[in-house]
Amino acid sequence: MLVGLRSRRQIEPFSLRQPATLAEALALYRGPGASALLAGGIDLIDWLKHGHAVDRLIRLDGLPELAAITGGSDRLRIGAMATHAAIGDSPLIRDVLPDLSTLWNKVANPRIRFAGTIGGNIMAKRSDYDGPPALLALAAEAEIATDAGTQRIALDRISDLVTAFVVPEPTSQRLFADRSLRPAVSLWIGMTVTGGQVSAMRVAVGMAHPTAVCVTLNPNVPVAVLGGQAASIAEQVMRRLPEPMSDGRASASYRRRMVGVLTRRILLQAGEGA
Ligand SMILES: Cc1cc2nc3c(=O)[nH]c(=O)nc-3n(C[C@H](O)[C@H](O)[C@H](O)COP(=O)(O)OP(=O)(O)OC[C@H]3O[C@@H](n4cnc5c(N)ncnc54)[C@H](O)[C@@H]3O)c2cc1C
Structure with missing residues (x-):
């Protein structure tokens, strides 16, 4: 018997941004539509795979001070x-x-x-x-x-x-x-x-x-x-x-x-x- 479980959906399209300053990151985060801040991505990518949709992903790895x-x-x-x-x-x-x-x-x-x-x-x-x-x-x-x-x-x-x-x-x-x-x-x-x-x-x-x-x-x-x-x-x-x-x-x-x-x-x- 073959049993399959496909609980993960395709990730909805989003734009990926990598701000170079904290001010830019904040402005992007507060911009129109749904934003999410991306750190290591362990939880966030999983949520996206389970159908959570965002317009904009903002990478924080361009801000070493953080x-x-x-x-x-x-x-x-x-x-x-x-x-x-x-x-x-x-x-x-x-x-x-x-x-x-x-x-x-x-x-x-x-x-x-x-x-x-x-x-x-x-x-x-x-x-x-x-x-x-x-x-x-x-x-x-x-x-x-x-x-x-x-x-x-x-x-x-x-x-x-x-x-x-x-x-x-x-x-x-x-x-x-x-x-x-x-x-x-x-x-x-x-x-x-x-x-x-x-x-x-x-x-x-x-x-x-x-x-x-x-x-x-x-x-x-x-x-x-x-x-x-x-x-x-x-x-x-x-x-x-x-x-x-x-x-x-x-x-x-x-x-x-x-x-x-x-x-x-x-x-x-x-x-x-x-
Ligand atoms: C197999 C496994 C074992 C684990 N074991 C443990 C354990 O023993 N103990 C434990 O505590 N945890 C454990 N975890 C959880 C793990 O610590 C977290 O998944 C991880 O710390 C999430 O960090 P991230 O950078 O990947 O966050 P992300 O997935 O990038 O982000 C998570 C959420 O935080 C938001 N976010 C991220 N950074 C910021 C910021 N600077 N400002 C505002 N919002 C922000 C994102 O937008 C998102 O909503 C485990 C996870 C797995 C998969």
């Missing part, structure tokens, strides 16, 4: 066109926020890591991607292009052309993640640590809600005692977590319980490593 990773101890700026591989391998990130290098080197497979960008990961707006919870855990903001230059906005308010993501005080941050229960739930915890004391903790949950959700706490405890506080912090996180979704991957109650388990697990490890 791929730059810059900054220092006060802020880390990761260009929207930085690939996952570039983030994992960046000497600057390894220097100012080594946890991000270690964790980002585990995201996706080599083919995706070398083509996929952080901007595309966020703007694909998928609940099962790691970019949104990771950046929420780091208290990052987005930088978008406007007619008057660039502007910083909260991650959940992004629209238009994203130029970068900005992480505040990277050298004061620790980042932990547990992705072992994907695709039901993933957990990213960012901590602001000053003088061995955790002043702020952001517990970002991926895959459990339509978009990533972040619970912020101010435990004000030494990193070394996090293990002892793990159960009570996990309780607080579960209490403050919006109702997770139930779908074919997991029920809401399982997801809520697992957020507690993963929070405890990460905090125990963080305390032991202090």
Whole structure:
């Protein structure tokens, strides 16, 4: 028996543009008709193959400034066109926020890591991607292009052309993640640590809600005692977590319980490593 499945349609015609400046890219994007910004193309080309039609595809790879990773101890700026591989391998990130290098080197497979960008990961707006919870855990903001230059906005308010993501005080941050229960739930915890004391903790949950959700706490405890506080912090996180979704991957109650388990697990490890 021969069984065939042809779910992909022919891609509708479109014009392909490669702007040389950010201003030109923005003008093209805002031009008449439907536009789409093309980064690595992993999601976008797939959408086009499934019938999503645009009048204009705007390639962003002619704007090398969008791929730059810059900054220092006060802020880390990761260009929207930085690939996952570039983030994992960046000497600057390894220097100012080594946890991000270690964790980002585990995201996706080599083919995706070398083509996929952080901007595309966020703007694909998928609940099962790691970019949104990771950046929420780091208290990052987005930088978008406007007619008057660039502007910083909260991650959940992004629209238009994203130029970068900005992480505040990277050298004061620790980042932990547990992705072992994907695709039901993933957990990213960012901590602001000053003088061995955790002043702020952001517990970002991926895959459990339509978009990533972040619970912020101010435990004000030494990193070394996090293990002892793990159960009570996990309780607080579960209490403050919006109702997770139930779908074919997991029920809401399982997801809520697992957020507690993963929070405890990460905090125990963080305390032991202090
Ligand atoms: C096999 C496989 C495994 C994967 N594993 C993982 C994983 O483990 N973790 C994970 O997080 N992800 C994973 N992914 C997803 C992958 O990370 C994303 O597909 C990739 O990051 C998308 O980036 P892109 O540059 O290709 O985006 P594109 O496909 O080019 O763009 C995606 C969307 O973002 C928009 N966009 C792109 N750049 C900008 C910008 N600068 N400003 C505004 N809008 C923009 C586009 O218009 C489009 O709407 C996986 C994907 C595959 C296929």
